[in-house]
Amino acid sequence: MRIVRPRLVVCLGSVAAKAPLGQSFRVTTQRGQFVSLPECRVIATAHPSAVPRAPDRAEAYSALLADLKTARSGLR
Secondary structure, eight states: OTTTOOSEEEEESHHHHHHHHOTTOOHHHHTTOOEEOSSOEEEEEOOGGGTTTSSSHHHHHHHHHHHHHHHHHTTO
16 A cells, blocks of 8 residues: 555455454444545445345445445545
8 A cells, every 4th residue: 555555445355454443443333434554544334245145235225325425535
């Protein structure tokens, strides 16, 4: 991230989120929230492959879209 210098990193899933944010990060409780790091801002959401496996697919899809819209708003 120091070389590329992105304005925003969107992490899809807990494995991706824990790489920059640490092992204590929980997507289930912290999804859709911006985290500021020295290199850039980071936002995490559930992995898209989790949507079809969710008990309520419509709710999971809506939550994913809401998180991605939040991420997009962070680029303005």
